[in-house]
Amino acid sequence: MNDKTHFGFETVDEKDKARRVAGVFSSVATKYDIMNDLMSGGMHRLWKAFTIQIANVKRGEKVLDVAGGTADLSLAFAKRVGDTGQVWLTDINHAMLSVGRDRVVDKGHLLPVAQCDAEKLPFPDDYFDLVTVAFGLRNMTHKDAALAEMRRVLRPGGRLLVLEFSRIWKPLASAYDLYSFKVLPWLGQKVANDSASYQYLAESIRMHPDQETLRQMMDTVGFERTEYFNLAAGAVALHRGYKL
Numbered sequence: 001m002n003d004k005t006h007f008g009f010e011t012v013d014e015k016d017k018a019r020r021v022a023g024v025f026s027s028v029a030t031k032y033d034i035m036n037d038l039m040s041g042g043m044h045r046l047w048k049a050f051t052i053q054i055a056n057v058k059r060g061e062k063v064l065d066v067a068g069g070t071a072d073l074s075l076a077f078a079k080r081v082g083d084t085g086q087v088w089l090t091d092i093n094h095a096m097l098s099v100g101r102d103r104v105v106d107k108g109h110l111l112p113v114a115q116c117d118a119e120k121l122p123f124p125d126d127y128f129d130l131v132t133v134a135f136g137l138r139n140m141t142h143k144d145a146a147l148a149e150m151r152r153v154l155r156p157g158g159r160l161l162v163l164e165f166s167r168i169w170k171p172l173a174s175a176y177d178l179y180s181f182k183v184l185p186w187l188g189q190k191v192a193n194d195s196a197s198y199q200y201l202a203e204s205i206r207m208h209p210d211q212e213t214l215r216q217m218m219d220t221v222g223f224e225r226t227e228y229f230n231l232a233a234g235a236v237a238l239h240r241g242y243k244l
C-alpha cells in the first residue's frame with residue numbers, strides 16, 4: 001500500500017503531494033505577491049521584517065533561503081551580506097522561482113538561484129550560517145526530512161528560522177475560520193482566478209503542526225535552543241533553532 005499524507009483536508013498518496021503542491025504554486029505565481037498583500041492586509045511584510053531582524057545577518061555570511069519563492073527574504077539578506085557573503089534563492093517550483101529571480105535582477109542584485117527540493121538540498125554539509133524557510137514548510141511532504149536537510153547544510157553554530165502559519169489564539173479561532181474559508185477563496189477567485197489554491201491555503205494551515213509540535217520536531221532532528229515567537233496572536237509563528 002502507498003504511504004498517505006494530507007493535501008489540505010484531503011488524504012493523498014505521498015507520491016502525489018508534491019505534484020499537487022506544484023499545481024498550486026504554478027497557478028498563483030504571477031499573482032502571489034499581490035495576493036499576499038491583500039490577504040494579510042500587508043501584515044506579511046511585518047512578519048518578514050521581524051524575521052529579518054531576528055536573523056541579524058552580518059556581512060560575509062552565507063545564507064540559504066529555502067522555498068524562497070518570490071524572494072522577499074533573499075532580497076533583504078542580499079542587502080546585508082555584502083560582496084563577501086552569499087545568498088542562495090531556492091525553491092522547488094520553476095514558476096515561483098522565475099518571478100523571484102526576475103525581481104532580484106530588477107532590484108540590481110545577482111544571486112545564485114537553484115530549483116531544488118528542500119528534502120534533498122544540493123549543498124555540502126556544514127556550509128551555511130543561516131537557513132530560512134518562510135511559509136514553505138507547511139507544503140512539504142516529509143517535514144522532518146526537510147528540517148534534517150536544513151540542519152545538515154548549516155555549519156556548527158548556524159541557525160534555522162522557520163516562519164509559518166501556526167495556531168491562532170483560541171478566542172479568535174472562529175472569526176479566523178470564517179475569514180479563511182469564506183473570504184480567502186473568494187479573493188483568490190477574484191484576483192488570481194483560482195479559488196481552489198486559496199482553499200488549499202486555508203486547509204493546509206489547519207493541518208500544519210502547532211507551535212509546540214513544530215518546536216519538538218526541530219528538537220527531534222537535532223536542533224538545539226529551539227524557541228518560537230508568536231506573531232498576530234499566533235496566526236503566524238517564527239521558530240528558531242541552532243545547530244551546535
Ligand code: SAM
Nearest residue numbers: 025067068069092093096117118134135136139
Ligand atoms: N518564501 C516565500 C514567501 O515567504 O513569500 C514563498 C512562500 S510560498 C507560500 C511557498 C513556497 O514553498 C512555494 O514557492 C513552493 O514552491 C515552495 N515549496 C513547496 N514545497 C517545497 C519543497 N519540497 N522544497 C522547496 N520548496 C517548496
